[in-house]
Amino acid sequence: MTDYYSSHPRFFVSVDCIIFGLKDGKLNILLTHRAFEPEMGKWSLMGGFVERDESVDDAAARVLRQLTGLDNVYMHQVGAFGRIDRDPGERVVSVAYFALLNANEADSELLRARGAQWTPVDELPELGFDHPEMIEKAREVMRRKFVTEPLAFELLPELFTLTQLQTLYELVMAQPLDKRNFRKRIAEFSCIEPTGQIDKTGSRRGARLYHYNPAVSADTFSFFKI
Amino acid sequence: MTDYYSSHPRFFVSVDCIIFGLKDGKLNILLTHRAFEPEMGKWSLMGGFVERDESVDDAAARVLRQLTGLDNVYMHQVGAFGRIDRDPGERVVSVAYFALLNANEADSELLRARGAQWTPVDELPELGFDHPEMIEKAREVMRRKFVTEPLAFELLPELFTLTQLQTLYELVMAQPLDKRNFRKRIAEFSCIEPTGQIDKTGSRRGARLYHYNPAVSADTFSFFKI
DNA sequence: TCAAAAGTGTTCAGGGTACACCCATGG
DNA sequence: CCATGGGTGTACCCTGAACACTTTTGA
Numbered sequence: 001m002t003d004y005y006s007s008h009p010r011f012f013v014s015v016d017c018i019i020f021g022l023k024d025g026k027l028n029i030l031l032t033h034r035a036f037e038p039e040m041g042k043w044s045l046m047g048g049f050v051e052r053d054e055s056v057d058d059a060a061a062r063v064l065r066q067l068t069g070l071d072n073v074y075m076h077q078v079g080a081f082g083r084i085d086r087d088p089g090e091r092v093v094s095v096a097y098f099a100l101l102n103a104n105e106a107d108s109e110l111l112r113a114r115g116a117q118w119t120p121v122d123e124l125p126e127l128g129f130d131h132p133e134m135i136e137k138a139r140e141v142m143r144r145k146f147v148t149e150p151l152a153f154e155l156l157p158e159l160f161t162l163t164q165l166q167t168l169y170e171l172v173m174a175q176p177l178d179k180r181n182f183r184k185r186i187a188e189f190s191c192i193e194p195t196g197q198i199d200k201t202g203s204r205r206g207a208r209l210y211h212y213n214p215a216v217s218a219d220t221f222s223f224f225k226i
Numbered sequence: 227m228t229d230y231y232s233s234h235p236r237f238f239v240s241v242d243c244i245i246f247g248l249k250d251g252k253l254n255i256l257l258t259h260r261a262f263e264p265e266m267g268k269w270s271l272m273g274g275f276v277e278r279d280e281s282v283d284d285a286a287a288r289v290l291r292q293l294t295g296l297d298n299v300y301m302h303q304v305g306a307f308g309r310i311d312r313d314p315g316e317r318v319v320s321v322a323y324f325a326l327l328n329a330n331e332a333d334s335e336l337l338r339a340r341g342a343q344w345t346p347v348d349e350l351p352e353l354g355f356d357h358p359e360m361i362e363k364a365r366e367v368m369r370r371k372f373v374t375e376p377l378a379f380e381l382l383p384e385l386f387t388l389t390q391l392q393t394l395y396e397l398v399m400a401q402p403l404d405k406r407n408f409r410k411r412i413a414e415f416s417c418i419e420p421t422g423q424i425d426k427t428g429s430r431r432g433a434r435l436y437h438y439n440p441a442v443s444a445d446t447f448s449f450f451k452i
Numbered sequence: 453t454c455a456a457a458a459g460t461g462t463t464c465a466g467g468g469t470a471c472a473c474c475c476a477t478g479g
Numbered sequence: 480c481c482a483t484g485g486g487t488g489t490a491c492c493c494t495g496a497a498c499a500c501t502t503t504t505g506a
Binding site: 161162163179180183184202203204205206207208 | 482483484485486487488
Binding site for chain 4: 429430432
């Protein structure tokens, strides 16, 4: 029975995380400055090898936790990347995941310690490996899922204004949206509930703060057609 | 530099192909009866290990070619499957691909020789490994891409009738479509060209045969909203 | 002559899209 | 008092959906 396997090669298997967060009204991703070979000195996605005692999904969650200190973060597989020479050092097959989190919740100490930095998606530096391709694919998958699933609330803080929500959709969809039409649509979703609170930081007048109630949404889904 | 890698384990990496084809007016997939361990005696997807001199994508294309004799078949990655115990024999990370082909073009000698058999998707036997999960995911991805890309023509013969095309969409979308609305939509696509020919096998009256011209379609895309 | 599939237009309603002005407040 | 962002309703058009009968021909 072992013969079935033994004539074949084994490879390192890694995971790479495309971690999205909102920062200064822009969509950012977490990049690290590599302090070791291969690709030392270049910017790259946060990654790590899959170990014996963990599934590939678990490895991705671990890498994310080690970098941000966060658990229970929304993650989704983007796909496997398996070009022969994608890693200049060794043959490595990598599985990419994207993660969505509230940038303020990430442990900034840990980020600093690991040389990680939030970078706007439209100002990415040159990246090592096949990471540009991974990011491209991740944005594509993210955009698609954004339309049909309530992913926005993974990126926003607990309480948010409708302007923040709209801006986020405009960022991800890469197109401007009509304010009145947007709010009309939102009003139909009972899962987006107004709290009594007002945010005074964004304007003189102040804006109503909403929060997302996943319990309500459960029955009312397919999300946006914007 | 090697230290960076060497402390980590290596795994077998395999590919599994979900091969879709039309057979007797139904959507079928190719299954093989396993003549060896692990999972001997069970039905399974056609798979194989990734070798040192090929990318993961290439491995999938090779496995497909070895089974069907076909090259240049439409294939698309479904994702990586990395549960620890997904293969009872060894730790194997597998990357699933779906393929679309015209069932009549597959080399039936090869299929017989390898114990492969077309099986309707709604009559699948019990399958080994995590193959049911892979098939589920593959159908989902396929359905999604079917709406926005001209994948139907990968499954149909070179010349096809509009009834065949509609039946295929109904199969994949799992819902009945209105004949007149369907044909109205088709008429808008200049890439679906009538040939002068008539198919007399499906009806007494005979039906016009069409063919797909990818050159024309290039500029006119996003496909169906059905 | 009849069974069986091919082929063909119109009507209606709902939803998406476009659009402009008043409100509240801090400085 | 004014600059800044917050908040609100209506009208139109287009597209998706529903719907039934005639044509052709082999058996």
